[in-house]
Amino acid sequence: MSTKFYLNELAYLWKRSRVEINFLFLLFFLSGLFFTLYLSGYTYLANLRSKVYETAFCKVFLQEGVPDDYIVFLKDFFEKDPDVKDVRFVDKESALKEFKSRFPRYEELLKLFKENPLPINFELKFKNELLKRRSLEEKLEFFSQFPYVETVQSNYDFVLRLDRIINTLFFVAVFLFVFFTVIFIPILSSITRTILQKEFHLFELIELLGYDTKKAIWTIGIAAFVPAFIASLILAGITLIIDSVAPFSGKLLYAIPLFILFIQLLVLVDSTKP
Known part of the structure; x- marks a missing residue:
């Protein structure tokens, strides 16, 4: 046919x-x-x-009067942590510059203080594997228990949500x-x-x-x-x-x-x- x-x-x-x-x-x-x-x-x-995680960071704020040798110890500890990919120590002067650049509208408030009120801190960035293991919150809680640590703050909350x-x-x-x-x-x-x-x-x-x-x-x-x-x-x-x-x-x-x-x-x- x-x-x-x-x-x-x-x-x-x-x-x-x-x-x-x-x-x-x-x-x-x-x-x-x-x-x-x-x-x-x-x-x-x-x-x-993934993009937000790459730009997010954690701040470990230290108390006033923390010994210098303890700061060195913490820096060494954070750098050896397998979940941490970047460590930056922020002293009081650097913290002041950072505050002025991020919050220029509130710069005048600093004049109310006789001395620099901003605490020293470590800025940490974590590897992606930490998020995949669902253990980011546990890591932040662990850091907050360290001696001389005032508080731990991060903008990873949005990533977790x-x-x-x-x-x-x-x-x-x-x-x-x-x-x-x-x-x-x-x-x-x-x-x-x-x-x-x-x-x-x-x-x-x-x-x-x-x-x-x-x-x-x-x-x-x-x-x-x-x-x-x-x-x-x-x-x-x-x-x-x-x-x-x-x-x-x-x-x-x-x-x-x-x-x-x-x-x-x-x-x-x-x-x-x-």
């Missing part, structure tokens, strides 16, 4: 199964769009966490992915089988005429595969736009349209089995 015959059958099948095909397209596109946007938000927050949000989003994503897969595959399989059953007469006709049924299989397979292909193509375009404008790499997002094609291919192969 000519190729024109199979193209006519393909057009006829799309016309007869337009409800199922449109539903498949919406199912693929909307679910894929949801996970694309969800994964984009997750990736953005993870990227933001981001970390909790990201971890929650990860577990929610895993749950949603499993839930969607469990619900999605049976629905997809049922609709695909419905489309295939409408064209079983094509197999009977071709076999009756003594022709090979391979082209008929390809015709029906293409008809059932097109919704996933079009949805994946649109999602890939959306991902391309996100990847070009977002402040993070969106290459991971391309896994979503590829996964959609993979799932449809598996369901299609399974549906053609007797």
Whole structure:
């Protein structure tokens, strides 16, 4: 049989199964769009966490009258700590300059004091591994127990909140992915089988005429595969736009349209089995 015959059958099948095909397209596109946007938000927050963590620091403020040898001991201790990547000792003069540069509006308040009221401190920056081990808060609490330590302050709090949000989003994503897969595959399989059953007469006709049924299989397979292909193509375009404008790499997002094609291919192969 000519190729024109199979193209006519393909057009006829799309016309007869337009409800199922449109539903498949919406199912693929909307679910894929949801996970694309969800994964984009997750990736953005993870990227933001890394950037904020790089600029965050911890201040270990010391009491007045701390012995010089103890300052040397603390500096040596912090530098040898495997979780600390940068140590900077800030004396009273440096603390004063830092205060004036960061809070110029309140510089006049310092004139109320006869002497420099700002305490000496150590400025510490931690390695990323500390955040991954979820032990940053324990480290700060440990430093606060040292002798001559007045208080420990840090701007890692925002990083910790981001970390909790990201971890929650990860577990929610895993749950949603499993839930969607469990619900999605049976629905997809049922609709695909419905489309295939409408064209079983094509197999009977071709076999009756003594022709090979391979082209008929390809015709029906293409008809059932097109919704996933079009949805994946649109999602890939959306991902391309996100990847070009977002402040993070969106290459991971391309896994979503590829996964959609993979799932449809598996369901299609399974549906053609007797």
